[in-house]
Amino acid sequence: MASSRAELLTIFQKTATEVVEREFTNISEKTVISELGIDSLGMLEIVGSMERQLKIQLPDEALAGIQTVEDLLSLVEKRQAP
Amino acid sequence: MGSTQAEVEVSYDVSNEFFRLWLDERMNYTCGIFDEGDWHTTSLEEAQLKKLAWHHDAAHLTPAKRTLDIGCGWGANIEYQAVDRGVKEVHGITLSRSQHDEIMRRKIPGVTASVCSYIDYKPEKKFDAVISICMMEHICSPEEARAGKHIEMYRNYFRLAHEWTNPGSYFALQTILRNRFPRTRQEIQDIGFCTYKIFPGGITPRLEDIIVAVNPYWEIVEVKTRRTDYQKTCQAWLDRLRDHQDVVKKKWGNQVFDDYVRYLSTCVWAFEKHYQSLAQYSLRRID
Numbered sequence: 001m002a003s004s005r006a007e008l009l010t011i012f013q014k015t016a017t018e019v020v021e022r023e024f025t026n027i028s029e030k031t032v033i034s035e036l037g038i039d040s041l042g043m044l045e046i047v048g049s050m051e052r053q054l055k056i057q058l059p060d061e062a063l064a065g066i067q068t069v070e071d072l073l074s075l076v077e078k079r080q081a082p
Numbered sequence: 083m084g085s086t087q088a089e090v091e092v093s094y095d096v097s098n099e100f101f102r103l104w105l106d107e108r109m110n111y112t113c114g115i116f117d118e119g120d121w122h123t124t125s126l127e128e129a130q131l132k133k134l135a136w137h138h139d140a141a142h143l144t145p146a147k148r149t150l151d152i153g154c155g156w157g158a159n160i161e162y163q164a165v166d167r168g169v170k171e172v173h174g175i176t177l178s179r180s181q182h183d184e185i186m187r188r189k190i191p192g193v194t195a196s197v198c199s200y201i202d203y204k205p206e207k208k209f210d211a212v213i214s215i216c217m218m219e220h221i222c223s224p225e226e227a228r229a230g231k232h233i234e235m236y237r238n239y240f241r242l243a244h245e246w247t248n249p250g251s252y253f254a255l256q257t258i259l260r261n262r263f264p265r266t267r268q269e270i271q272d273i274g275f276c277t278y279k280i281f282p283g284g285i286t287p288r289l290e291d292i293i294v295a296v297n298p299y300w301e302i303v304e305v306k307t308r309r310t311d312y313q314k315t316c317q318a319w320l321d322r323l324r325d326h327q328d329v330v331k332k333k334w335g336n337q338v339f340d341d342y343v344r345y346l347s348t349c350v351w352a353f354e355k356h357y358q359s360l361a362q363y364s365l366r367r368i369d
Contacts, residue, residue, distance in 0.1 A: 041267060041270055041271075044263055044264075044265055044270060045265065045266065045267050045270075047265060048264075048265020048266060049265075051265065060262055060263050063263070
């Protein structure tokens with residue numbers, strides 16, 4: 001069953017904490033991922049972990065355009081549908 | 083501008099003797115063909131010969147066809163086409179001076195070669211066929227690809243090949259393909275190591291880049307992917323390198339051995355996990 005946006009945001013926050021080994025508070029969908037101190041390598045790791053948890057695969061060409069948490073969650077949401 | 087001469091020499095000028103230890107006897111440094119329909123081999127030498135024969139056919143070569151090899155390496159392909167298949171005039175270009183020295187050492191009848199970038203190359207006479215085996219990986223740097231310049235750079239390469247050939251020519255092309263980014267830190271770092279340390283200045287194209295960039299110069303007649311063949315090729319190179327561990331460490335140092343083991347091991351799993359693939363193409367000139 002597809003996760004809701006709120007659930008996806010929680011999954012992102014938990015995954016980012018595991019990957020970067022730092023506690024994140026106050027992450028919203030408008031948060032710019034690089035401003036969390038997560039570099040492109042960390043971003044790919046987070047994407048990989050979320051793909052495994054949610055059993056989806058995101059297309060590589062779409063990853064380059066991800067700036068905010070919202071960008072990533074929208075992409076995940078699309079891949080989960082229906 | 084892709085790989086500079088200095089960067090190409092990082093990749094290919096460790097020492098001819100070093101590469102001779104773990105490549106096949108002809109010194110092909112590209113994917114061989116281990117499986118083709120009902121035909122199979124476990125021999126690296128046979129696999130490389132099969133690859134050279136594939137390119138002969140894909141380029142529609144005959145003894146009379148004047149042929150250009152762009153990125154000719156140590157001369158395996160030009161020697162095969164001239165000696166084994168009787169093509170009378172074959173010219174190779176490479177940016178590596180060590181590779182050029184090796185070609186000159188072989189003194190192959192009918193074969194000429196020059197140290198030259200494809201960008202600066204100006205042939206005296208037009209060719210009837212082109213072969214280019216895993217040279218496209220040096221055309222565009224990772225920075226240029228990120229800046230979105232790659233398609234135009236690849237298209238310029240196809241434009242030049244078109245300009246250098248006569249109507250009716252065929253172009254046999256082989257490229258490694260970038261299929262999918264890995265998703266773990268270690269795998270990303272290992273692939274980054276190969277990209278930046280072993281092959282600086284270059285990046286593998288994506289299949290869709292090639293499909294777009296050949297236009298309006300070449301028609302794609304055939305495309306064949308050979309991901310598992312390259313996995314087997316890299317495994318064979320890795321096994322041979324390990325067989326020569328003592329001599330490699332003694333002559334070139336532990337770091338060179340460790341770097342090449344890491345690079346070839348990375349290639350084996352990168353092909354296995356679909357991060358990379360390989361494609362061969364037969365292209366017909368659009369006249």
